[in-house]
Amino acid sequence: MKQTLENLAELLGGKPDSALGNPEITGIASLSEAVPGDISFLSEVGDKLRNIHELEKTRASAVIASEKAKDLKIPSIRFSNPYIGFARALEFFRPEFRPRPGIHPTAFVDESADVHPTAIIGAMAVIEANVTIGEKARIDSGVVVERSASIGMNTRICSNVTVRNDCVVGINCIIHSGSVIGSDGFGFTKTSEGHLKISQTGNVIIGNDVEIGANVTIDRATMGSTTVGDGTKIDNLVHLAHNVKVGKRCLIIAQTGISGSTVIGDDVTMAGQTGTVGHVTVGKNCVIAARGVVTENLPDGSVVSGFPCKPHNEEKRIMASLRRLPDLMKRLRELEVRVERSSNEK
Amino acid sequence: MKQTLENLAELLGGKPDSALGNPEITGIASLSEAVPGDISFLSEVGDKLRNIHELEKTRASAVIASEKAKDLKIPSIRFSNPYIGFARALEFFRPEFRPRPGIHPTAFVDESADVHPTAIIGAMAVIEANVTIGEKARIDSGVVVERSASIGMNTRICSNVTVRNDCVVGINCIIHSGSVIGSDGFGFTKTSEGHLKISQTGNVIIGNDVEIGANVTIDRATMGSTTVGDGTKIDNLVHLAHNVKVGKRCLIIAQTGISGSTVIGDDVTMAGQTGTVGHVTVGKNCVIAARGVVTENLPDGSVVSGFPCKPHNEEKRIMASLRRLPDLMKRLRELEVRVERSSNEK
């Protein structure tokens, strides 16, 4: 996979800056771990180059960088969004390993299941009755796909995932290890004999191009479907309760919990360890900052934080005020004494 | 399963209101998804009908509703607790699929295990030495039940669950996929060579009629047992540490964590993302509101929230005050200036 910088730039769709040389690139590594021959990556956060301080010491032969980065003393390939170049370079130099198609001899596939001949079924995987596994789908070792579930084309289900009965996973998805799609929703009603279970008879429908992290739980709907929209990405240990509807292209970061029947609009970001109460609607393009809890409907474009969540700027002001609270109490006491004394003096 | 409304009411133990007709009911669906022939469900929160606005547009032929609901312009079956009627209707129209009894040819059952002939052992399941599997118990695909564990009558262990050695699960329980019963407690002591492990030699005992969500972790006791009482329901991604004792009929909502040796009384509700410190006792009938953290013993019937948890009403007042804190600081500053000025004027 050896390529000159200029050729590599063309392959990746970036602009070469070879004024300082056109080295042969043979691999990719971080600035601190690169050896000669490697291309590396100059990350940025907003307009700030995050790791530019590492550039001086790097042994990399070139970097992928923003077209705006100035005075790089190293050959580079430039992109308006350098993360796109980085993603393409990783795919080029470190292509994903793909086992040969076919069913592993230790797997169990029910005779009524419809497994596409180009699909991969891993060791000890279980494909129950009436399951459909699409073209080039990959089911890794120890996965259980329960009866009548369906896995779309090109989707990868990683080791030890459970897809419960009747659930539907779209195309080009990745579900990471240990996740559970279609567990029962938490539905009970109180009776004189204790909590009576309300059967959870619906399913989960995952759209296309969805990625779901490790040990996530997505409960099936009581009736109908819990849904995750196309292009949404969910991090590890997230919980979606029954009848939740998550829109398209959302980002839901680790350890977030979304309560029952809540609706999350398109392009919403829920940061780490956030939550929502049940039966609320979060509008499109909302951002819930880390640890925020949504307690009421949010209009499109809201940026909120805290519990109960408030406009992010208000929450930040409150957080800043909080640090002055002990001082505030002291000042109030002093003022009370002063007013009291002044009143006594009259 | 076709039934007239009146017959169905009798089967479900409700009162038919057929003044507007006695339609044939053939299925069940939500108000928005129902088609003619379906019965639907009018949910309520306290005395409020949650989804009554959907009633006008529904295509359902009838609804299950509270006996208090007025002016429904559709045939109905009434219940004092309509959720009970809903639960029964779901069971009637959508009975749970049940595989035939027996051991799947790909399962491994140790010859010393005692599996009841009416039990179901799924594909790739592992039943280790000296395990007992009760009458009509159902062990799904990929489950591991380790040596000397015991699963009670009618209990269902869902795909890819792990029940560790010596743990006991009662009758009529459900444990959802990915959960781990009997992992080691987090017990170490600091020594000059680092953290020394304290063997976790006890077990977990789950009572009867307990439901445990997906990817829950319940640690075994150091000695003795971590216990979950009869009728308790635990949601997804909950953590119970070693030697915890949870009472009967508790509801523990998703992502809650209960620290070591804590005792939770009967009929306690812990809302989502709550927590406790270790070695505290939560009295009977307590309610811990969402995100609350129990930091000290709570008397029976406490309703608390916040961290550290406080009486719920106090926490609500504090939360309301917080939003006025930046304004408060401004007012204090103004008052200080005013008092200062007034003092200078004298």
Place this chain on the structure above:
Amino acid sequence: MKQTLENLAELLGGKPDSALGNPEITGIASLSEAVPGDISFLSEVGDKLRNIHELEKTRASAVIASEKAKDLKIPSIRFSNPYIGFARALEFFRPEFRPRPGIHPTAFVDESADVHPTAIIGAMAVIEANVTIGEKARIDSGVVVERSASIGMNTRICSNVTVRNDCVVGINCIIHSGSVIGSDGFGFTKTSEGHLKISQTGNVIIGNDVEIGANVTIDRATMGSTTVGDGTKIDNLVHLAHNVKVGKRCLIIAQTGISGSTVIGDDVTMAGQTGTVGHVTVGKNCVIAARGVVTENLPDGSVVSGFPCKPHNEEKRIMASLRRLPDLMKRLRELEVRVERSSNEK
């Protein structure tokens, strides 16, 4: 395993206090569950004996206790750190069950894998191509070790764990059930067509003497390695994002989440349900109290709590002040009225 108290003390490395007798000890149990013949354990928190009130009623024949504990009316074995004695006594009376070495007939081991003859491979376990399993390592039922991963000597991988491709687990480790080592990091970049995945091509390296709880998720690095240092202990349901570096001898309690590229120094304690933002550094010997969120770099030895985290004492003062906030508002209002009135009087 019957031993007199004095002999047992010698075996465990403690000092016998047999002034009140030298009973035969045949087992170990908690004070409340012990029967005659058992030795029990008097726990302590700091200088406080936690369960000394149970001593009066116990049926135990002896206790393991701190050398500082006074006036115990029962024979005892004393240790400067009684938890060390307790740990040794548990190992003595309740040694861990160990299956015979060898590969279970239902396991799948790829012919290119290198499994030491003294290792144990459990039922339905999957050992993929080019995996290395070290001397006396124990891989329990249903575990998946993906291609080119490596498990060190004496390490135990509990049932239904997933170790993803290319990850490395050191020696003397324990990874509890349901955990996932090496899932993809959450790496995407926004494009006009949605979120583009950035391949996660690195791995996870777990040091020696590490214990990882149940249903933990540790993501692989984008490039390079996510690492956990020697002697670190991680509780259940913890999340480590990609490129995180955790130092040696850390304690990371349940449900904590550490965001991408964050560096945790040696000997750090992160209490339950804590978190960090990404790209920060936590110095050595820091303590993050329960629920705290690290939002900026912390110098060595910091003791912090709250969100954003602050010095623990400051946070405690703020928390205390908060409870007086509604009262504060009332007092400010009264003072305002008083000042207003006094100003009007002039």
